[in-house]
Amino acid sequence: MKTGAKILIEGLLRQGVTTIFGYPGGVVLPIYDELYDSPLRHILVRHEQAAAHAADGYARASGRTGVCLATSGPGACNLVTGIATAYMDSIPMVALTGQVPTALLGNDAFQESDITGITMPVTKHNYLVKRAEDIDTVLAEAFHIAGTGRQGPVLVDLPKDVVTNEAPDPGPLKEVSLRGYNPTFKGHLRQIEKAISMIAEAERPVIYAGGGVIASDASPELIRFAEMTGIPVTTTLMGIGAIPCDHPLNLGMLGMHGTRYANYAITECDLLIAIGARFDDRVTGRIQSFAPNARIIHIDIDPAEIGKNKVVDLPIVGDSRQVMICMLDRLTGTTDRSVWNEKISHWKVQYPMACPEDGVLRPQLVIKTLSDLLDGEGIIVSEVGQNQMWTAQQFCFKHPRTWITSGGLGTMGYGLPAAMGAHFARPDLPVFDIAGDGSIQMNIQEFGTIVQYDIPVKVVILNNMYLGMVRQWQELFYDRRYSYTELPSVDFVGIAAAYGIDGMRVDSADQVKEALTAAIDTDGPFVLDFRVEREENVFPMVPAGAAINEMIGGEKK
Amino acid sequence: MKVHTLSVLVENKSGVLSRVAGMFSRRGFNIESLAVGTCEVPEMSRITITVHGDDTRIEQVKKQLNKLIDVIKVSDITYHEHVRRELALIKVVANPGSSRAEVMQIADTFRAQIIDVGAKTLILQVVGPPEKIDALEKLLRQYGVKELVRTGMIAALRGSKTTAGD
Ligand SMILES: Cc1ncc(C[n+]2csc(CCOP(=O)(O)OP(=O)(O)O)c2C)c(N)n1
Ligand SMILES: [Mg+2]
Secondary structure: OEEHHHHHHHHHHHOOOOEEEEOOOHHHHHHHHHHHOOOOEEEEOOOHHHHHHHHHHHHHHHOOOEEEEEOOOHHHHHHHHHHHHHHHOOOOEEEEEEEOOHHHOOOOOOOOOOHHHHHHHHOOEEEEOOOHHHHHHHHHHHHHHHHOOOOOEEEEEEEHHHHHOEEOOOOOOOOOOOOOOOOOOOOOHHHHHHHHHHHHHOOOEEEEEOHHHHHOOOHHHHHHHHHHHOOOEEEOOOOOOOOOOOOOOEEEEOOOOOOHHHHHHHHHOOEEEEEOOOOOHHHHEOHHHOOOOOEEEEEEOOHHHOOOOOOOOEEEEOOHHHHHHHHHHHOOOOOOOHHHHHHHHHHHHHOOOOOOOOOOOOHHHHHHHHHHHHOOOOEEEEOOOHHHHHHHHHOOOOOOOOEEOOOOOOOOOOHHHHHHHHHHHOOOOOEEEEEEHHHHOOOHHHHHHHHHOOOOOEEEEEEOOEOHHHHHHHHHHOOOOOOOOEOOOOOHHHHHHHHOOEEEEEOOHHHHHHHHHHHHHOOOOEEEEEEOOOOOOOOOEOOOOOEOOOOEOOOOO | OEEEEEEEEEEOOOOHHHHHHHHHHHOOOOEEEEEEEEOOOOOEEEEEEEEEEOHHHHHHHHHHHHHOOOEEEEEEOOOOOEEEEEEEEEEEEOOOOOOHHHHHHHHHHOOOEEEEEOOOEEEEEEEEOHHHHHHHHHHHHOOOEEEEEEOOOEEEEOOOOOOOOO
């Protein structure tokens, strides 16, 4: 016989979990007692939201399921934003929460909250475990569901008596079989053959690759597929890194802040091949005008995504990687598309995603310089807002899983804790959090965690003393009425110092390279406070409700 | 736009109904009616849902239902031969000497049973497709319907086929 807590921790170890992120409290005391002398590493964060984001960052950087742990009531509720963030981006995560004893459930007991009810809309599935003997099975199911098919977060709620009660040793890991859950991995052969002939017929094809390509580790297949067919690739925010930025067939990001050439290519293409992407409104703009002349092939593991936002001509349900492997086997000769390729090259020259270099300390310059210094060898995490879009536009990503950002939910405060998680997944790589002055203050308490565990995350704050992205909308669409978007100056270097972290404030363009080099050369964490041009905007931009070829800005100066 | 009848086989676990109902409200799908009960397999339940929408919307409803882990099978039986039934209890004002005889006559026409006789009211129990219940209710309204209780529609495929797929 073993206690539920012991079964839980051993279950985590058997799932191959090495690191979890958490925060203790009353009802999880038995679990924490078990952790005390367990080989499982627990990272004590400063806020449960950060535990969830760290588990998420860990998952995105490693491809493995991230795990977080919180107590009942307030602890569990604090996880919710992080769980919702993971849900929107289909990130595999198991969230463990304590719960009041089963006898008190439903009684409004101290620190009781119905966390399975609360998280139902933002989890792939969740469990309230009622008996110690169920823990092992539930845990195995949770990891199975989180990490297969369209991945996502699964929450497991554990009442206190369930972890203190004893149950028989569960024995070796059992195969999970759920009759209501059978994701399709292999694409339908006839559909794949149809796709091959549609590709052969197309004169102006474009590949639109999303986060599903990263999730299924299909980057090599995507690159081979693009090269063999000669089809250019545009990626969503979530798909960045699937093809190297400097690959001749890469069109960069599409959508609201995408490149002009990607958006033009989409608008003029006659065949759109969507792979692991979901036609999100930030990508499509006015949906009726998205790829208006194209036949559409949609490859996705989630059948519910097919036809959800846009009617498609050829659906292929399956794992991006499996489907592409199958397609690669069947590809025949390439079609001559020199007219189309020339048109695209022409757009690329005419509308480059240029970095302004005019001696002013502009945020883009910081990103561009960092990109040059790292040469794609590092993990870049972002917060949300202009900082995120400038990074997506200016940083040259060369590998999948090196760009970590909250896409679907757009969660400010995501970056710093996600960067901590990314470090534990890839301790061999430098990790940078590109932050806004607003976002960083949403989880700045994690400086404490960084110091405690000596996590060498470098924080690059693009400090415009504004909630910049909101200010940009106010400037462009609300007659410059900056309603509650100005932030007073904060001495971020001073805050870092108070936590024991080195830092540097940068006020001019000519200090940028030196400052970033100093950060890269520092062994431990480092905070850089770049006082950037305050009213810089993110361009090009597709205004809300416009078609994606109706962009503002981004013409050649 | 058409009313579709979905027969959904689910795990008989706590929370299943709120997962299904929550998904409908969250995604803005309107449930016309929902009925749930145990079924031929002890650890499963069967939910019959009627939902309004064009074909693409119904397709989305089915796919979203299928994504729920506790949903085992979704069958859209709209275009298959099936029987549909609902049960309703209608408490109607029927004073002796005034409308009672008329109400009883209507009940008879609809093959509704009178299952309670009060001093001033009768309770009619009627079984049939939802339209039949609608029609009866409409007729009885002139006498005063004090209470209407409906089970929601259930449905089954005709012949030996079942929605469990065997
Ligand atoms: C938690 C949360 N609250 C509000 C928003 C809305 N929002 C989007 S961007 C933004 C401004 C971000 O400011 P900052 O972090 O300074 O970044 P900047 O845009 O200035 O680079 C806000 C408030 C959000 N995305 N997340
Ligand atoms: Mg800012």
